[in-house]
Amino acid sequence: MSDTPLVSLRGITKSFGAVKSLQGVDLTLRPGEVLGLVGDNGAGKSTLMKVLAGALRHDSGTIAIDGREVRFTSPADARAERIGIVYQDLALCDTLDVAHNLFLGREPRRGPFIDRRRMHHQAAEMLSDLHVRVRSTHQEIGHLSGGQRQAVAIARAVSFQPRVLILDEPTAALAVAEVRQVLSMIRRVARQGVGVILITHRLQDLFEVCDRITVMYEGRSVEDEAVADLDIERLVGMITRTNAEGSAA
Ligand SMILES: Nc1ncnc2c1ncn2[C@@H]1O[C@H](COP(=O)(O)OP(=O)(O)OP(=O)(O)O)[C@@H](O)[C@H]1O
Ligand SMILES: [Mg+2]
Numbered sequence: 001m002s003d004t005p006l007v008s009l010r011g012i013t014k015s016f017g018a019v020k021s022l023q024g025v026d027l028t029l030r031p032g033e034v035l036g037l038v039g040d041n042g043a044g045k046s047t048l049m050k051v052l053a054g055a056l057r058h059d060s061g062t063i064a065i066d067g068r069e070v071r072f073t074s075p076a077d078a079r080a081e082r083i084g085i086v087y088q089d090l091a092l093c094d095t096l097d098v099a100h101n102l103f104l105g106r107e108p109r110r111g112p113f114i115d116r117r118r119m120h121h122q123a124a125e126m127l128s129d130l131h132v133r134v135r136s137t138h139q140e141i142g143h144l145s146g147g148q149r150q151a152v153a154i155a156r157a158v159s160f161q162p163r164v165l166i167l168d169e170p171t172a173a174l175a176v177a178e179v180r181q182v183l184s185m186i187r188r189v190a191r192q193g194v195g196v197i198l199i200t201h202r203l204q205d206l207f208e209v210c211d212r213i214t215v216m217y218e219g220r221s222v223e224d225e226a227v228a229d230l231d232i233e234r235l236v237g238m239i240t241r242t243n244a245e246g247s248a249a
Contacts, residue, residue: 004067006195012061021047023219029195036206037199039216053085054078084162088169090153094142099123147178166197
């Protein structure tokens with residue numbers, strides 16, 4: 001593994017009018033690493049990830065990819081750097097089937113027509129590569145379980161061959177077995193060298209898949225530690241900024 005980080009965010013700030021959502025955030029991500037990004041509601045996690053995904057423009061601070069400073073003015077710029085994001089609301093089309101959702105906007109074509117056979121065949125392959133089980137790629141997305149929908153959204157993001165994959169609360173609404181499936185997808189993707197940033201309030205998930213955890217508090221990055229050096233109690237203390245006795249640090 002090279003020493004140059006895949007992603008390096010330094011001193012990122014972002015205000016919405018009088019609301020200072022990000023007040024100087026540092027974050028580092030290495031290839032093949034799963035980084036947990038945690039913090040209380042409103043700490044600025046989603047805002048920071050929207051900046052990294054090109055969906056929001058920050059006010060100051062730098063973004064470097066492979067040590068090279070970049071400026072994103074749109075999500076397309078971030079996509080060109082192979083940064084993929086799955087938002088919490090997933091942005092899938094409920095009335096379309098699984099295959100269409102995977103290929104939305106870049107369906108394989110034969111002449112002017114969508115090549116449905118090839119699309120379903122490729123969709124089935126994509127899902128099986130990631131060990132995602134759906135009954136059929138012809139199923140409507142709206143009829144799938146929350147976990148299956150999440151898995152399809154991740155598979156769609158993975159199909160763009162990202163080097164960085166950002167997942168904002170992928171397991172929040174899932175049943176136990178579905179959580180397992182999403183966590184093992186994350187591991188599989190990271191093993192291929194993708195750097196994954198996982199936002200979650202489910203701290204137990206972090207201990208299963210993450211290598212490192214960055215903690216945000218009120219718009220700042222306040223801690224950064226290897227999971228191996230952490231336990232849940234200490235992590236809770238870091239998130240709430242209290243020590244073991246429960247008083248404010
Ligand atoms: N578009 C916006 N306009 C105004 N304020 C915003 C906007 N987006 C985010 N904020 C504010 O920025 C702060 C950080 O919000 P953000 O959504 O990044 O938090 P978060 O850490 O993702 O929280 P949660 O865990 O609840 O998802 C909040 O105070 C929020 O109200
Ligand atoms: Mg959020």
